[in-house]
Amino acid sequence: MKNLELFKFDVRFQFRHGFYAAYALVSIVYISLLLLAPTSYIEPLSILIIFTDPSVLGFFFVGGLVLLEKDQAIFSTLFVSPIRIHQYLMSKVLSLTLLAIASxxxxxxxxxxxxINYLPFLIAVMLCSIFFTLLGIFLAVRVDSINMFLYTSPLITIIFYLPLLNFFKLSDSIWLYLLPTQAVLTLLEGTFNSVTVLDYFYGIAVFVPWISLVYLLTYRSFKHFLRTKCFS
Incomplete structure (x- = not known):
């Protein structure tokens, strides 16, 4: 029940601060661009848009959310209640992932x-959103302003966009398959083609350690932030 209430709070908070309106506007822009694009470009453009949408919007939206909550001193009262850090992180991840999937x-x-084949599509969007949302929280609790967040975010995210080199045939590096975003592109390409059991296994095998790592780092960073900034 506590998890559900926190999830509802996040959805209301996001709606009240225009996150849903922003997603709707961005979705309309994407649809308009794809409708105007030549037929031969629609498929790769669709993959590129979905690849960047959950990651970029999830990453920056959650960064904005956390920084907004910091400015409004929500954490000082929120964590006086029985809410745990795990519950807070899961609520943020689930609410923004739901928004990313819907969009x-x-x-x-x-x-x-x-x-299209919706199974690899949904798995790709879900995993991509979870990973980048956690990464966004990790950075947001370590900076003091939205400007600092925007300045430092490329240093963290740029490496995860390197698989686009393989996607656009500018590279054929096997090392990029160690990155979770290469698994996203593989599954998204399978949305229009056939997906093998090995593709699903590869995607999950790559994402599990990456998500586990970024969750652990985010949890520790958030715990340190609460101890030193909110309750010191």
Whole structure:
């Protein structure tokens, strides 16, 4: 019940501060671009948009959320209650992942209708959003302003966009398959083609250690932030 209430609080908070409106506007822009694009470019552009949408928006939106909550001193009262850090992190991840999935689904359903494989699509969006949302929280609790967040975010995220080199045939590096974002691209490409059991296994095998690592780092950073900034 406590988890559900926290989840509802996050959804209301995001709606009240225009996150849903922003996602709706961005989705409309994406759909318009895809409708205007030449037929041969629609598939790769769709993959590129979905690849960047949950990651970029999830990363920056959660950064904005956490920094906004810091400015409003929400943490000082929120964590006096029985809410635990794990519950807070899961609520943020689930609420923003739900938003990312809804936005991505709307885009694909309008553009591609029923001519895609939705299972690898949903897995890719979900894993991508979870990973980058956690990464965004990790950075947000370590900086003091939105400007600092924007300045330092490329230093953390740039490495995870390197698999785009493989996607655009600018590289064929096997080392990029160690990054979770390469698994996202593999699954998204499988949305339009066939996906093997090995592709699913690869995606999960790569993401589990990466998500576990970033969750552990985020949890420790958040715990340190609460101890030194809120309750010191």
């Amino acid at each position: 991505s689904l709307i885009i694909f359903m309008v553009i591609h209708q029923h001519h």
